[in-house]
Amino acid sequence: MPEKKEHELIVSVSPHVKGEESISRIMWTVNLALLPAFIASLYYFGPRALYVTGLCIVTAILSEYIFQKGLKKKITASDGSAFLTGLLLGMNLPPGLPFYIPVVGSFVAVVITKQLFGGLGYNIFNPALIGRAFLLISWPKAMTIWSEPTAVFIALDAKTTATPLGILKEEGLGKLIEHFGDKGSLYMHLLLGNRAGSLGETSVIALLIGAAFLLYKRYITWHIPFSFLATVGALAWIFGGKGAFFTGDPVIHILSGGLILGAFFMATDYVTCPSVRKGQIIFGIGCGAITMLIRLKGGFPEGVMFAILLMNCFAPLIDRNVKTKQFGAIKPKPISTEKEQKK
Amino acid sequence: MVKTATFERGIHPEYQKEITSNKPITSAQLPSRVVIPLSQHTGAPAKPEVNIGDEVKRGQLIGSPAGFVSAPVHASISGKVTAIAEFLHPSGRMISSVVIESDGKDEGISFKENVDYMSMGVEEIKAVIKDAGIVGLGGAAFPTNVKLSPPKEKPIDTVILNGAECEPYLTADHRLMVEHSQEIVEGLKIIMKTLGVNKGYIGIEENKPDALEKMREVVSKESNIEIRALEVKYPQGAEKMLIKAIKGREVPSRGLPMDVGVVVQNVGTALAIYEAVRYGKPLIERVVTVTGKGIKEPKNLMVRIGTLISDVVGQCGGLVNGAVKVIVGGPMMGFAQWSLDVPVIKGTSGILVLTEDEYVSSEEYFPCIRCGNCIDVCPMGLNPSMLSILSEKGRYEETKEYNLFDCFECGSCAFVCPANRPMVQFMRLAKSMVKP
Numbered sequence: 001m002p003e004k005k006e007h008e009l010i011v012s013v014s015p016h017v018k019g020e021e022s023i024s025r026i027m028w029t030v031n032l033a034l035l036p037a038f039i040a041s042l043y044y045f046g047p048r049a050l051y052v053t054g055l056c057i058v059t060a061i062l063s064e065y066i067f068q069k070g071l072k073k074k075i076t077a078s079d080g081s082a083f084l085t086g087l088l089l090g091m092n093l094p095p096g097l098p099f100y101i102p103v104v105g106s107f108v109a110v111v112i113t114k115q116l117f118g119g120l121g122y123n124i125f126n127p128a129l130i131g132r133a134f135l136l137i138s139w140p141k142a143m144t145i146w147s148e149p150t151a152v153f154i155a156l157d158a159k160t161t162a163t164p165l166g167i168l169k170e171e172g173l174g175k176l177i178e179h180f181g182d183k184g185s186l187y188m189h190l191l192l193g194n195r196a197g198s199l200g201e202t203s204v205i206a207l208l209i210g211a212a213f214l215l216y217k218r219y220i221t222w223h224i225p226f227s228f229l230a231t232v233g234a235l236a237w238i239f240g241g242k243g244a245f246f247t248g249d250p251v252i253h254i255l256s257g258g259l260i261l262g263a264f265f266m267a268t269d270y271v272t273c274p275s276v277r278k279g280q281i282i283f284g285i286g287c288g289a290i291t292m293l294i295r296l297k298g299g300f301p302e303g304v305m306f307a308i309l310l311m312n313c314f315a316p317l318i319d320r321n322v323k324t325k326q327f328g329a330i331k332p333k334p335i336s337t338e339k340e341q342k343k
Numbered sequence: 344m345v346k347t348a349t350f351e352r353g354i355h356p357e358y359q360k361e362i363t364s365n366k367p368i369t370s371a372q373l374p375s376r377v378v379i380p381l382s383q384h385t386g387a388p389a390k391p392e393v394n395i396g397d398e399v400k401r402g403q404l405i406g407s408p409a410g411f412v413s414a415p416v417h418a419s420i421s422g423k424v425t426a427i428a429e430f431l432h433p434s435g436r437m438i439s440s441v442v443i444e445s446d447g448k449d450e451g452i453s454f455k456e457n458v459d460y461m462s463m464g465v466e467e468i469k470a471v472i473k474d475a476g477i478v479g480l481g482g483a484a485f486p487t488n489v490k491l492s493p494p495k496e497k498p499i500d501t502v503i504l505n506g507a508e509c510e511p512y513l514t515a516d517h518r519l520m521v522e523h524s525q526e527i528v529e530g531l532k533i534i535m536k537t538l539g540v541n542k543g544y545i546g547i548e549e550n551k552p553d554a555l556e557k558m559r560e561v562v563s564k565e566s567n568i569e570i571r572a573l574e575v576k577y578p579q580g581a582e583k584m585l586i587k588a589i590k591g592r593e594v595p596s597r598g599l600p601m602d603v604g605v606v607v608q609n610v611g612t613a614l615a616i617y618e619a620v621r622y623g624k625p626l627i628e629r630v631v632t633v634t635g636k637g638i639k640e641p642k643n644l645m646v647r648i649g650t651l652i653s654d655v656v657g658q659c660g661g662l663v664n665g666a667v668k669v670i671v672g673g674p675m676m677g678f679a680q681w682s683l684d685v686p687v688i689k690g691t692s693g694i695l696v697l698t699e700d701e702y703v704s705s706e707e708y709f710p711c712i713r714c715g716n717c718i719d720v721c722p723m724g725l726n727p728s729m730l731s732i733l734s735e736k737g738r739y740e741e742t743k744e745y746n747l748f749d750c751f752e753c754g755s756c757a758f759v760c761p762a763n764r765p766m767v768q769f770m771r772l773a774k775s776m777v778k779p
Binding site: 007008009010011012013014015016017018019021022023025026076118119120121122270271273275276277319320323324325326327328329 | 704723728
């Protein structure tokens, strides 16, 4: 009898096959989706965009690595999520910051907001947004110095100016339109990104390209962005006008500030938004409502960041209470016991 | 053009059915030895009716039902009973089994034929089905005569035959439908007669066009049986999903198909019913798809119950060098085996051998990142993310608020999880820690 080769069999639980999804794949795909907006930021704000964003990314990855290595935890610094946090933070910052501000912000985002809560999956707040909020509170002056975009890749000196929402709040719609020429020109500038603002938020077109890619790949769904934008638009229309209701301009509000960036890339962050689709709609509406409340009535011209952070608090509550559409939840109608049945 | 029927959510794994879908069923060689577990069905194990040393013939009763939900067990070959003891079972447990050494003759007892089976009485038919040891061949192995005896409070108006075979790789039911379409439909007619139902459906996934064609041909002569083409999606073959797709009815939470007036049977079970009623043949063999990249010669084999898997694998060329996993059943819900010395039992629809490159480990997993993929695919509309987190954190009682017991462990959630979480394990753990 010839010696049979003994096969050592692996025993594990079902299922024994898996789909291709992985955390890395998701993170790097989202990073890729932000590439158009990043390129736009280079175009409008020059090498400063690379400098600020680069600092954020490098600090993010490094601080995650050092934290995990130091506490002898599993090292996940290369999975793309720290990169994403750094990238998103960078895109949310004004171009003219000195080096320490992006570094501190990134550290706060990754280590304090994410790692100290238990790492990916356990953070309550969107890390990039807490980073930005922290910076805004710590360096209010530097964080509100905006530059006029230069629309060339190499820009050395840029003129400082106010963002469109800043002008809208301080000086009114008329002055804002005047600044850009006419309404059509204003919309074009907002759409293309030729306006002052955070590095990644200005070019709506570039952001939408990335968002369309994520929607197509089903990495995000329409639920949060649509309900967020629709709420902003509706409230802007109803309450945004001077004096009378229903005279506001929804388009300006939807295209301005960090709304497109926030609605598609930040409010949709898996960990900090609800997972149940119905709950996501509630979340989006809440974000939209708080954004407009701050924009119209609050002290800041921009509300997206705070709106998302406040709604992050509600995400667990929403997820616990909004139930999925369960199979067999409805009581069935008793079937006919007649032997004759209609087809 | 009728729209393809389907249910909500579900997944689309790679099917790899082409490995065996065109291979006609061939008979396995007669085994020299069979190990027949007394428990191959849901319910109480059978009581042994033979002793060590007895000579038995093929089809002879060797274990009788022990209770209402139980089934008899029969010798699948002729020979001598050499042991009645605990042996390894595909479920991983040690189960009391009867071992028969073949005498090489394959002599059968005389079987009672019923040429005019459609004029038999309902109770007589059910007695034949019970005595033949027929259980659900789709995998759950529920005693068929019990399923065909629903309580009076649950009137039945529909019978559905399950020809979905949604698990990847498996093609046993597919081949049965192509090669034994007539007998399967006769089996359905017998089932419908037994239940007093005059509407029957056969659900077949669209990835089996030859089966659809053959079955449609046979059914065209029947006025009250309809073939329904189903969208190819996992787990379409789960009976609740099947009922939803074909009749649009949702079996209530924690309920059974009879709660919505339906009885579902696998096409293989229907065939076994026909063979028992028409030819008096007890359940002693079944089709097994032996497949996967890890087996040298994939086949659809008609195997005698009790044949050891090592024997079956040997008849298919043996394991390939890089084979690492042998699964009894399909890749989504099957059981991985550590020894090939386990028998083929009534519910064994497939033997799947996976290789190193196909193997995915769940050893390393991450916290739930709340991506919601699992929620998007769970066929029962549950929140697997929440259930897995509660289970992971030991908060088992709270899982009941999220309908834990509606989970039938199809594995769709684990399939799509980017964090590689052992989702089904979390569900099973929670289920074991709470009272339903």
